[in-house]
Amino acid sequence: ITEVCGAKRVGYFGPAQFYIALKLIAAAQSGFPVRIESIKNELPLPRFVALKNDSEVRYGTPAELHGVKFQVPQAASEKNSYKRTDEGDKQEPKSPPMSPICSPPASPSTYQRVPLSYGYGKSRTGLEQQHGAPYEVRHSTHQQDGPSSGNYGAKPALACSTLNRSLSAEREQQDSSAHYSDDPWRITEEQRDYYINQFRSLQPDLNSFISGSVAKNFFTKSKLPIPELSHIWELSDVDCDGALTLPEFCAAFHLVVARKNGYQLPETLPETLLPEYLQAASLKPMCDCTLFDSYSESLPGGQQAREFSRTEKTSAEEVPDNSALLQDGKKDDKQGIQIISTALKTIPKEFQHLTVKPAAQESNALKARPRSRSYSSTSIEDAMKKGEEPPTPPPRPQKSHSRASSLDLNKIFQQNTQAVRSGWLPPPPPALPPRPSVSQTEQVSEVELHPQMNRPPSQAEENSSAKKEVVLAQPPSKPARRKLRTEAQGLETPELSPTINVTSSLPAVKPHLPLQKQSSKQKRAIQTAIRKNKEANAVLARLNSELQQQLKEVHKERIALETQLEQLRPVTVL
Amino acid sequence: WPVLISVICSPPQNYPLYIRSIPTENELKFHYTVHTSLDVVDEKISAMGKALVDQRELYLGLLYPTEDYKVYGYVTNSKVKFVMVVDSSNTALRDNEIRSMFRKLHNSYTDIMCNPFYNPGDRIHSRAFDSMVNSMMMQVC
Numbered sequence: 001i002t003e004v005c006g007a008k009r010v011g012y013f014g015p016a017q018f019y020i021a022l023k024l025i026a027a028a029q030s031g032f033p034v035r036i037e038s039i040k041n042e043l044p045l046p047r048f049v050a051l052k053n054d055s056e057v058r059y060g061t062p063a064e065l066h067g068v069k070f071q072v073p074q075a076a077s078e079k080n081s082y083k084r085t086d087e088g089d090k091q092e093p094k095s096p097p098m099s100p101i102c103s104p105p106a107s108p109s110t111y112q113r114v115p116l117s118y119g120y121g122k123s124r125t126g127l128e129q130q131h132g133a134p135y136e137v138r139h140s141t142h143q144q145d146g147p148s149s150g151n152y153g154a155k156p157a158l159a160c161s162t163l164n165r166s167l168s169a170e171r172e173q174q175d176s177s178a179h180y181s182d183d184p185w186r187i188t189e190e191q192r193d194y195y196i197n198q199f200r201s202l203q204p205d206l207n208s209f210i211s212g213s214v215a216k217n218f219f220t221k222s223k224l225p226i227p228e229l230s231h232i233w234e235l236s237d238v239d240c241d242g243a244l245t246l247p248e249f250c251a252a253f254h255l256v257v258a259r260k261n262g263y264q265l266p267e268t269l270p271e272t273l274l275p276e277y278l279q280a281a282s283l284k285p286m287c288d289c290t291l292f293d294s295y296s297e298s299l300p301g302g303q304q305a306r307e308f309s310r311t312e313k314t315s316a317e318e319v320p321d322n323s324a325l326l327q328d329g330k331k332d333d334k335q336g337i338q339i340i341s342t343a344l345k346t347i348p349k350e351f352q353h354l355t356v357k358p359a360a361q362e363s364n365a366l367k368a369r370p371r372s373r374s375y376s377s378t379s380i381e382d383a384m385k386k387g388e389e390p391p392t393p394p395p396r397p398q399k400s401h402s403r404a405s406s407l408d409l410n411k412i413f414q415q416n417t418q419a420v421r422s423g424w425l426p427p428p429p430p431a432l433p434p435r436p437s438v439s440q441t442e443q444v445s446e447v448e449l450h451p452q453m454n455r456p457p458s459q460a461e462e463n464s465s466a467k468k469e470v471v472l473a474q475p476p477s478k479p480a481r482r483k484l485r486t487e488a489q490g491l492e493t494p495e496l497s498p499t500i501n502v503t504s505s506l507p508a509v510k511p512h513l514p515l516q517k518q519s520s521k522q523k524r525a526i527q528t529a530i531r532k533n534k535e536a537n538a539v540l541a542r543l544n545s546e547l548q549q550q551l552k553e554v555h556k557e558r559i560a561l562e563t564q565l566e567q568l569r570p571v572t573v574l
Numbered sequence: 575w576p577v578l579i580s581v582i583c584s585p586p587q588n589y590p591l592y593i594r595s596i597p598t599e600n601e602l603k604f605h606y607t608v609h610t611s612l613d614v615v616d617e618k619i620s621a622m623g624k625a626l627v628d629q630r631e632l633y634l635g636l637l638y639p640t641e642d643y644k645v646y647g648y649v650t651n652s653k654v655k656f657v658m659v660v661d662s663s664n665t666a667l668r669d670n671e672i673r674s675m676f677r678k679l680h681n682s683y684t685d686i687m688c689n690p691f692y693n694p695g696d697r698i699h700s701r702a703f704d705s706m707v708n709s710m711m712m713q714v715c
Contacts, residue, residue: 226691231701
């Protein structure tokens, strides 16, 4: 085989030789003669005896694999062009956090390849990522592993790839769909839903754009350095128009998420993130995802709630505080929590306003404060986030670098109190399948719990999704917020048992509540909010007068100095 | 082939937003050349009057004893200047080519502007821009 594939002649196994060799092995194993022509047949995967030692050896020598590049099979690629990748070995040493689930099964299947030879020549060119479908392949083979390792040989390569894809499709629908997302540049369903909701929060019309400045604010909250954000923008804004359409937005968001998880940004946009690809892909999941339907219904309500919550943030206190929250991230925790509480309280208030007050008022206030929306919503979400401390810490830490680990992104990932609001729940990289599954199960259970509570969860979701960003913005204040978080979580989850608690204001909003309770709660909330606003106003008024005083004094001084100067000037001129 | 491309921001600062040259030695000399050529560019701008032509040529008869090179200039409507220094021995470069190169530069520059994370006046760190400039320079050399 070595001779046939040309390695002997060349003296080493380059990718071409390697591919041919594997194909030949497959051929030999299925009884075909070892000749170049036999490569052209459709061959089953070559079977390799799984040796744990070997896998370790391979783990230990990633270096030799680094020189070899492989092309990433694209999800949409034809079966024929399914390129084989050896990545398994390279990947595993690269991503140690690969969960235990994956690695043991990985060793036997590591050697399994989908030997499609043609096009191997292309593998050297235009290479971007080295993750990708090989993982899919491997994982699908993992799944097969248990039941029928013997079947491998029986399936033709084509069938294998279809099987992979179908398996991955199946998995998508199951909880373990996280496995499908081995390709870090592929967007899974939950991710997509989340991104779509985020998009909605910024721009209600899914078919139109998010302007540059809006997107900038949004992504700045993720606390990535500006140059990186700039690069992400460059990658995702394919038509270079300064605005993001939905697929562009999803791609950008996904890149941000990936970067937060420690992935290096690619030089060019991976195919799976191209707008055309995303748009094509987006049609399908939209149909499948039942959650999405509930989204669409409840969205208007949720959206409204959020918008109205903005209007409440008319108090000067809130805006500067919120902005400070966003900007420093080092705000005094207590105060932050207070603000959050007022923010939360204002939500039920809003609701009442919805029914009681004229909408015109709200919309005016709305217009007057376009900025505050981001602040307020983020603060709310912040509180929400606090509430949703998920029980299990993810194995994530291994993967991260400091920022990602400290960053609430991690928490966010797990926080999935509500299915709709899957937070930054993105499938973290192949690295951490268990986690996504955890959050996935959470998600699923949430969905079950709130089958009818579409409305409330949706607003909460809107809020919380925006909040996630704030949480992102405030890693340092995490510990203090935790309390608030757990409270909120305890409250939210299921009953809308409204308590006078700060966080209760959110559940209190749920329409399921009897109107009375709701109104009394809201009244109380309104009153406290009013009080707080008054206090804030008083403080600011005082501050204002003091500053005015100072200004006057400074003016006087200035005038004095000027007159002195005038007096002195004629002297110097002479 | 000494080639240098630079983007200089609008007045009054007139500092370079981006400078790239091949080969990289003697870069300082190129920087100096660019700086001096700015004066000539400004002169031409003011001489133009109201009707500001988009594309302008600047041919400097600067001939040093050891080497000669041509400096081309281009100004956008927002007074952002692009300066290109090429070796005189590179006679293969024609006017049209220079114009097309400037046009490409201008397009890439507008793409950068579209990026909301870019503040006008910042140095240009865009990778897309870099790759475009590199490919252009490869073409010339």
